[in-house]
Amino acid sequence: MINYRKILELNDEEISLRGISASTGNSRQKVTEVIRLAEKKGLVCPLEDEMTDKWIEEFLYPGKTLEASGRHPLNFDYIHEELAKPNVTLSLLHHEYEADCRANNKIPYSYRSFLRHYSKYAEKYKATLRIRRKPGEIMEVDWAGSTAFIFDRDTGEKVKAYVFVSTLPCSQISYAEASLSMDLHSWITAHNRAFAYLGGSTHILVPDNLKTGVTKHTTRELILNPTYKEMAEHYNTVVMPARVGTPKDKSSVEGSVRVISTWIIAALRNTQCFSLDELNEEIRKKLEEFNQRSFTRKKGSRLSAFTEEEKFALSPLPSTPYKMSEWKTAKVRPDYHISVESMFYSVPYEYINRQVEVKLSDDFVEIFFNHMRIASHKRLYGKFGQLSTIRDHMPDNHKLFVDQTPEAAVEWGESIGTSTLTVVRYILDASRSEKQALQSIFSLKKSERRYTKYEIERACKMLISMTKRPTVKSVQTLLNNNKKNEAEQELRRKAEVNKNNFGFTRGAAYYGGTKHDE
Template identity: 80%
Template sequence: MIRYQRILELQDEGISLRGISASTGNSRQKVTEVLEIAQKKGLACPLEEEMTDQWIEEFLFPEKTLEGSGRHPLKFDYIHRELAKPNVTISLLHHEYEAECRASQRIPYSYRSFLRHYSKYADKHKATLRIRRKPGEIMEVDWAGSTASIVDRDTGEKIKAYIFVATLPCSQISYAEATLSMNLYSWITAHNRAYAYFGGATQIVVPDNLKTSVTKHTNQDLVLNQTYREMADHYSTVVMPARVRSPKDKPSVEGAVGVISTWIIAALRNEHCFSIDELNEEVWKKLEEFNRRPFTRKEGCRLSAFEEEEKFALSPLPPTPYKMSQWKTAKVRPDYHISIESMFYSVPYEYINKQVEVKLSDDFAEIFFNHMRVASHKRLYGKFGQLSTVRDHMPDNHKLYVDQTPDAAIEWAKDIGPATLNVIQYILDTSPAEKQALQSIFSLKKSERNYTKYEIERACKMITSMTERPTVKNTQTILKNNKKNDAEQELKRKTEISENNYGFTRGASYYGGKDK
């Protein structure tokens, strides 16, 4: 048998490979292999009493103990690595192992022995056992049954603080956070921080059947809270709530809740915090201690198990955390606006009297009809009754009215001509009220429906030549008269052309005869 103990001790004393090989009688190649694997697995001097040569051989080369049985050896590192992949199970790997044995004409281990040997290997050499849970697959979340508290600085009253707990079942690492409420905002915020703490997202989230996560959960129907569903979509994860009154569907977080109640909540019973931020600082200190506590039956801790065995399997986080949003319903009023929290937002007028859904975030109010976004506004804050109106949402006649401003009137007049600009400028300058002037100009602008720009400009030129005080009414009268005169002249011209249109008359001489 190879003298593993002696090889490690001589290497610790600084003896060269040549010297170790000469002292132990093993080849330098074998000594190098032993030292490399020992370094890789973290085995170094001083050695404990139980670490005999046989123990070290089983630790460094577990497959050797199986080769003596005459059966095809198991590749434990390969099995452990493959079990981390999605949808790969121990039964699939055993089936592939049997096929490999048949091809090489070796005796395979039965499924039960295969499972027993892998479990023994994982318990001794690995932080996680991947038969039950795959790394990065599930995050279980819940509220702790016990509560913490903060102290009101003014009254000395104790205020309840609720503890959110998230656990990854594979490595058993947990995250905890104190909040002053168990409402939707606290629930979503705690999820954001949990994902940030773990540095990635899992494939599945398993919550309890709280109102903040599940609207309806029966054997036939599952309706998630819309905000919670959006958060899951943002992190590319799937929400699979535990069945009603079935705590075994999320045993890891149920167990973590009990442990955290002892090691965090109870441990802070004598601390006096005056704000939720102070309390969370203490909670996170205790959480760090909790995740670093050594396992009782194997090497490592929750944090080391997570970093070595699970962190690699988490999905990368999006560039920004999920921003909280709320969903409300509203009916579009006759003035094509909806009322949300005493603020008014416009919707295309085609949706008047329709029921719409409104997504409210910190920055925006988005309006949906049949799951299609039809309007988006910047969120209004402050004084009640504010309006956010988009011009494109208005009917055409409303657009014309809203567009009535002095600047818009002058721009319109410039587009018509200099005479029109003079008339408009005079009306704006001499009217006792701006609104009255704009109403007059609006009536003149409507003339574009029946008259060309040339006709309007000609009428304004005529009115300014007749009087120094032109009015819209006089201008409209001239437009009508000009139109009538133009129509009469056109009729007269056509009549004259018709009366003088005799054509050509050919005489008898044209046909070879004689005129009489």
């Protein structure tokens, strides 16, 4: 066997190629090849004790021992790169490898040998093993079982802080941050920051079945919290909760929770933080140390594995982070409003007594019925009991009432006629209060349900000719009287028509009767 170790050590001592060749008994060409290949793969002196000539040969020429077996050699770099692609598996690559062997009259490795050789190669030369997990495919998330603490400056009381943990199973890179609660807002905020820390999003999210994320999860049905589902859609990912009672579904994050509990939470046991920001700053420092710690059984660290072999596979982040929203249900009241946190928002009156879904964000309130948005309002803050009412949501009779302003009253009078406008202006000027005047004019406006504009204008014209102090009641009386007079005149006219339109009438003599003398 070639003295690989001696070649590298002599080269490190700056011995010439001729001297190395004479000392090891290898050609200068072979010595040059070994030195260049070692430099290319980052193998430098001093060498560790376990790096024997055989180890170095396998490191520099991973396919050499395979070629000696008479089998068709394996291209490990190609296999490793292909496994990063969606839906590509080792069984598919082995099938393609066998087809290539048949085409070239070569002897292929069995699938078991194929798998064993790739695993040995990836464990030794690569930071990630892509047999079980593909890069950028999954992010597992959970709350750590152990809690951190912050101290109240005034009382010295210890306040619990809950630690969110996320892990990418392929590279094992993790993210952690503390929150004062485990509510929905904290859950969503932690996801936003985790994606920002990674610089991208994975294809799948695997949470536990906690209520903030999963409403219901059985073998037949999965119902996600609407806000959590909306956040996942914003980041173009899919939520697939771990099966109930199946911790292996998120084994990576379970392992990371235990490790982070030791290397972050326990490591900060003697550190006093007086605010959540201070605590998260300390957690971030420990997190960087954790992700940069070297693996014990393979080269690299979580951070290097992520940077070199997984980050490229993440989906790009949207231009803006997800904006927190909350979903509630409400019943539409008889006044076509819903109550949300003691504020009232209108919906179209056709939905009275219906159950609707309400999406609350910091700025807006959106109302949905059967997944269709039926109303949107700017969110109200401050004093309880405020109303946000949209005119188009009202029935027609309510629109008439709320539209009562002096300007609207004058505009209505103009639309009827000059005499009606005169009456409206007089009522506005003569009434003791504006509210009283508007109520009177509203009563007059309701006359449009029974009378035409022509009839209202004619009644106002008649009233103005009779008095300089017109009232709404007088107008209504004239409208009623005019209607009666018109009805009576119509009856008389019909009677006259019937009287004049008679046929030829035979006398009594025609029917055998006699005419008696008086």
